[in-house]
Ligand SMILES: Nc1ncnc2c1ncn2[C@@H]1O[C@H](COP(=O)(O)OP(=O)(O)O)[C@@H](O)[C@H]1O
């Protein structure tokens with residue numbers, strides 16, 4: 001077999017289009033998923049009652065069912081219930097719900113290991129539960145679980161390949177599309193594999209850079 | 224009229240009755256040292272005073288205001304009673320000045336510029352102005368504790384509670400924290416200090432309260448109390464710590 005990457009050149013626009021879709025899905029999911037996790041972790045950890053139990057149910061459902069089934073449920077199931085949803089929106093919602101559930105659990109581990117003294121100091125200073133969560137608990141909790149958080153976000157980015165199954169024009173969809181036209185499967189998937197790899201490495205690097213700024217307080221030394 | 228007035232305070236943890244009826248009146252500007260064996264209920268008593276623990280029975284008044292139960296919101300409470308803990312409990316992700324400004328900003332809704340000014344004032348008071356932008360991890364224990372005192376003072380409390388604030392410190396760092404407390408005492412701050420520093424209790428406090436098995440077993444002015452204990456329990460305690 002001879003490799004011939006020149007057959008990909010006419011499709012570079014297709015690859016870029018797919019890459020752009022994967023990128024925006026990932027970026028929006030990362031921000032929205034973490035935001036969702038912050039809310040879910042708060043309600044589950046610090047409130048009791050019906051909301052906490054509902055959100056507990058949501059987390060369990062997401063963590064104990066296949067992502068592709070969640071995606072199909074949103075894309076095929078909701079319209080059947082009379083709620084129209086486009087493929088990209090279904091993809092985005094599925095990804096955000098997925099990352100939100102996993103990240104909420106990761107974050108809770110960080111919250112649970114907050115020293116009792118931190119809560120007490122905040123309370124003695126008059127902070128409400130929500131204020132204490134926001135100003136005292138959250139950042140150190142994130143810093144403790146940051147490596148797991150990075151991995152989870154990357155997993156969701158890679159898992160986004162599945163959205164090609166509902167015809168969202170992402171990177172994997174682009175690869176399938178090109179392969180079906182030029183029959184150069186090896187070349188196409190090699191290139192796309194490398195792009196995913198670069199995305200993952202790039203994401204990790206960016207997260208680490210942000211982490212170094214956000215969690216600068218962890219580096220000791222003299223001021 | 225007393226600034227702090229505690230009447231018949233009871234507190235149990237499950238079956239364990241830790242406070243068995245505490246009565247205490249403290250005047251404004253008074254410095255009260257609370258001493259006693261480990262487990263005698265000193266911390267629990269302090270923690271009831273700012274409602275970190277809810278007591279089961281009895282009342283606490285601050286000036287003429289009821290402080291316990293639901294009488295005061297946590298925000299109001301924090302502006303009346305401040306506390307400093309043995310383990311500092313600074314917020315690790317916030318710089319010194321951010322630690323001090325947090326409660327004024329968030330709880331009191333003080334404008335930022337004013338909160339900054341207050342923070343600088345109280346940090347100056349504890350001699351930590353140069354470290355204003357340092358993180359807690361970059362400070363010694365003594366420095367962290369002084370920041371913790373400043374943080375409590377930033378809410379301008381009427382009473383400051385200190386629970387063994389030098390017990391977690393290396394011996395050479397104890398002095399700097401005691402000096403700060405002494406200067407607060409001189410300024411007329413009302414202080415209730417649980418302490419194992421008997422020399423400090425004797426030299427700085429106006430009154431010493433000896434707790435034993437959940438009760439105030441003996442109390443009085445430091446000179447008399449340390450030199451002429453009335454009860455064998457206090458005599459024994461003094462012998463064991465001196
Ligand atoms: N949150 C709690 N739950 C159960 N028991 C407690 C709690 N806090 C304190 N105690 C118990 O109450 C008693 C008095 O404790 P404490 O007030 O800390 O004493 P001290 O400060 O004088 O050493 C001890 O026997 C301690 O184990």
Ligand SMILES: [Mg+2]
Pocket residue numbers: 265266267387
């Ligand atoms: Mg104690």
